[in-house]
Amino acid sequence: MKGTDREAAYVDYVTARRAHLRRIAYALCGDWHRADDLLQIALVKLYVAWPRVRRAGSEDAYVRKILVRASIDEARRPWRRERVTDDLPEHPAPEPTGVEERTALFDALQALPTQQRAAVVLRHWLGLSVAETAAELGINEGTVKSHTSRGLTALRLNLEPNTTG
Template sequence: MAKRDDEFSEYVELRRTHLRRIAYLVCGDVHRAEDLVQTALMKLYVAWNRVQRSGNVDAYVRRILVNSGIDESRRPWRRESPGLDGLDPPADSGLAAEDRRALMEALAELPAGQRRVVVLRYFLGLTIEETAADLDCSAGTVKSQSTRALSKLNELLTAQFRAVGGPHR
């Protein structure tokens, strides 16, 4: 049991920041993201031996994060808008701060399903098949959601670009 706990603790220590980033990208709120990570880690702990033997712990946790995000978004009290923006500094994506903000604002404008596809496919670099497995949908759904999401992001970012008069570089 001590070995199991040590292995789990080591995994959490190594992956917690990465999991928080995924959760934030999925739900768009710092506090909800932390709740999603805690839920995912509790579920992972219960299934740790089985999941670790399968060798795909990250995929299991991603799926928990996405499914928990879906469950939470369906609860009535989650329809309230968050009141505390900017508490968690954004991850360094290599973009200027203004460009990161524009991207996060555009990402927040996407419907939840499209946002999940974009996060899994383009932020995490999963294949279409891996994304479909994590979202429990077909590869065709991932492709169509990706196309719609990228088109909408392009539209939103182009409008922001024009509004400020050019790139922030």
């Protein structure tokens, strides 16, 4: 494949899949700015490996794996463990209207540990099988099942309406 053909195929793929991949990155990290960073990391790595990945026909799987691994790496960084204080910014971001349930779901997702969140997103948002999820995360199928089960249980508990009162 010529260099110009290679680049054209890469650009076509990125143009067609960028929005979808960005939403996956957002689901993994819960922040649009971090999602953009994760996507940028993934697209750079995809570009480097493009001929091999394109030949194998596994572009989406390759990018998803990079997104998950980059998200886990970023979550492990010491500055990611810092907690928000009570000090609010002068101009808070406006709340989007009509997306309360989706916001609650994403908040509940972000409360999950990184591996549980990745397992839930890959299994139930992207619809990957247990085996595919295990391959993408580099863990055993049984571990995927336990992460998914624990994650879904935590989501249910976080999303149930408070019946005490």
